[in-house]
Amino acid sequence: MTTITHDIVAKLWNLCNVLKDDGVTYHQYVIELTYLLFLKMAKETGTENLLPEGYRWDDLEGRAATERLDFYKLLLLHLGSNGSTLVKEIFANASSSIKKPNTLSTLVTEIDKLDWYSARREGLGDVYEGLLEKNANEKKSGAGQYFTPRSLIDSMVHVMRPTLEDIIQDPAAGTGGFLIAANRYIRENSDPNTWTKKQKHKYRSNTFYGMEHVQDTHRLALMNLMLHGLEFDPQGAGIHYGDTLSPEGSALPKATLILTNPPFGSKKGGGLATRKDFTFSTSNKQFCFLQHIYAGLKPGGRAAAVFPDNVLFDSNVGKQIRTELMEKCNLHTILRLPSGIFYAQGVKTNVLFFTCGKKENGNTQEVWVYDLRANISQFGKRTQLTRKHFAEFEVAFGDDPLGSPASLTKRVDTGEQGRFRKFTREWIAERSDNLDISWLKYENEADTDAQLEPAALVQEAMAELEAALEELRGILGELAEEVEA
Structure with missing residues (x-):
């Protein structure tokens, strides 16, 4: 994030103090700000044609301070059913938590004062994503539950190497971080000016797909994608509002690349997923998402997904699902992540990297485990997780995103003193397909955190x-x- 972007984000975030005085929560603050920023950014980017006349930024700003709040609430209702498809999705069931007319007037005035010329030059998407990150790092907001650290996302995207030919999916899209990072990687590693008409059409209409179950989070995701130049098609590409673990999820197109951090825990009320295409029924959301991912890949498609430790060792239905995963896919790499990088859940996590086999059985022959947890400082407010923390892992992983047998022979097993080791499928089977594999001794006796049950x-x-x-x-x-x- 540049200094200018950082400064604009800080000014936007400081406006939460205005809303706090009006009893608005941190989470609702970002939603509220999204509504206002959409109106303002539409004006700044010359896309006000998306909004119906009479319900735009200047119409709001032009109202007398005493009338502005009442008009704003009417505006939110109107935009939920009028304007472009994107507008109607972002403002669906929208309502304001602002109670005092003066609060809204202060927000409108302060937003108008921002250096929008610099914001456009720096990238409105970066400004908005900076705001989401700020919210996720604020403990009181609880937003960490849908925000994956950008350094982790960028590392996962880097080793998966998305291309223009990919159909990319995030079935638990949150605010859209994985899809945006994949888009950035594609554009940085391919010159859009050289794309053919056919490639441009494919990029716009059949590349980025996602689903998000929480409507407020879905609004944030749509805003984020729009500001990064990604389109939303109610019948096709984009992040859709729905439940991946219901039949809505089975409607997502088969992908060649899935990047995701599914929610942890059980379905509300402990009910089973309503998908009919899962082999194993369970109320455990992460096991349902794991089944969705390996069933949702095209043959030869690849995935990188974040899961908590219990997915690696659960002895009940989890064992059956891991076995099916290793039969149907080549589970070639597990990255054991450091503690403390997910504030909201606080559980220990891993990234599973696998490729869907072109045959039905016997696809996993060996699993490589990289331990980035043992003898690593716990991350949090004091120690920030950065991309450099993944540098050695990325080198060890290599340049083949598919983890093909030929590329695995180039990897180096660093032995019991190192962080990267190979384990055969037979050895894992002897452990009842328990993939919670660790070998490093903890140098600091006090570092028992990494040895506790998840x-x-x-x-x-x-x-x-x-x-x-x-x-x-x-x-x-x-x-x-x-x-x-």
């Missing part, structure tokens, strides 16, 4: 705080005894 880091933090309080009580008790003596 659990939310929030719970671990609470335990640490309780232990610290207990210790303080002990000190207080000792001090009291000394005073009495």
